[in-house]
Amino acid sequence: MRHVERNQRxxxxxLDGVYPFELGIPSRILGAADGRYEVLTCSVDGRPVSSNADFTIGVEHGPEILATADTxxxxxVSSERMTLELPEEVRTALTFVRPDARIVSICTGAFVLxxxxLLEGRRATTHWQLADLFRITYPHVDLDPDVLFVDDGRILTSAGAASGVDICLHLVRKDHGSELANTVARRCVVPPFRDGGQAQYIEQPVPEQGAASTAGxxxxxxxxxxxxxxxxxxxxxxRMSLRTFARRFNEExxxxxxxxxxxxxxxxxxxxxxxxxxxxxxIAGRVGFATGASLRQHLHAAIGVSPQVYRRTFQTAAR
Structure with a gap:
């Protein structure tokens, strides 16, 4: 966990076939963080890239600028444009990335990594629809398709589409604390945290028409x-039976x-x-865990650290 003293680049x-929405997420989210980040865009050759929409995107920089990046x-890119073998020009572009740079992927970007x-032996995620293909192709990666993003230290991966927002907010929290991350979320009109993981978006049986919701x-x-x-x-x-409620809750x-x-x-x-x-x-009492030990156990299972380490990290980052 890093405490950032200067603005980050x-x-x-x-890449060709890029999703325009996801391409713009880092600039939109990190750009709302009071000037703490400078966000630039490059291609593998400095030329415009085709998008998965009906337009081409011009960029200002070639791959050399990757050598100046902190992150x-x-x-x-769309799955139709994905290649399981890394194109030589992409491999060459990645050689510019510094060994100490943080690397983040959004959605199918995990296939590139x-x-x-770069993901050998690491925990990672990608879009749930591509999880089976990813596992077959890269069996030595510890894939978790149920989460919105994975922070594995220097390398972070996120799931599909809007999870790019989640991981960029996580970067702000990690670098500068929760107060700024919450401010960024409000400015961008997005939740600072999203409940659950990708599991809630995986195709599920549609509840019966007119069925009562569990939202209330x-x-x-x-x-x-x-x-x-x-x-x-x-x-x-x-006002449901146990069985009906459990089934409907899982569906929703x-x-x-x-x-x-x-x-x-x-x-x-x-x-x-x-x-x-x-x-x-x-805190354990306020959130419904019977003991502090229970809170420690569940927090460690969720994010891999103790309450003391978590507090020290984020309260320090906020200062």
Missing amino acids: VVVLA VVIAP AAAG TRAWALERLDEPLTLGDLAAHA VGLSPGRWLIQQRVARARHLLESSDLSVDQ
């Missing part, structure tokens, strides 16, 4: 995270009610660790 690599972002050997019960539960909520409590609030959210509750409690705990001086035991 972020260089986005645009490199690999923008995604994997083909370049989810909102009700979020106001009572400090209480020992059970599946029975949730089903009773939704892509997670079981129990897993969703843990995610919400961990998210609330992270916020309190960042924004308050409450003890770990006090």
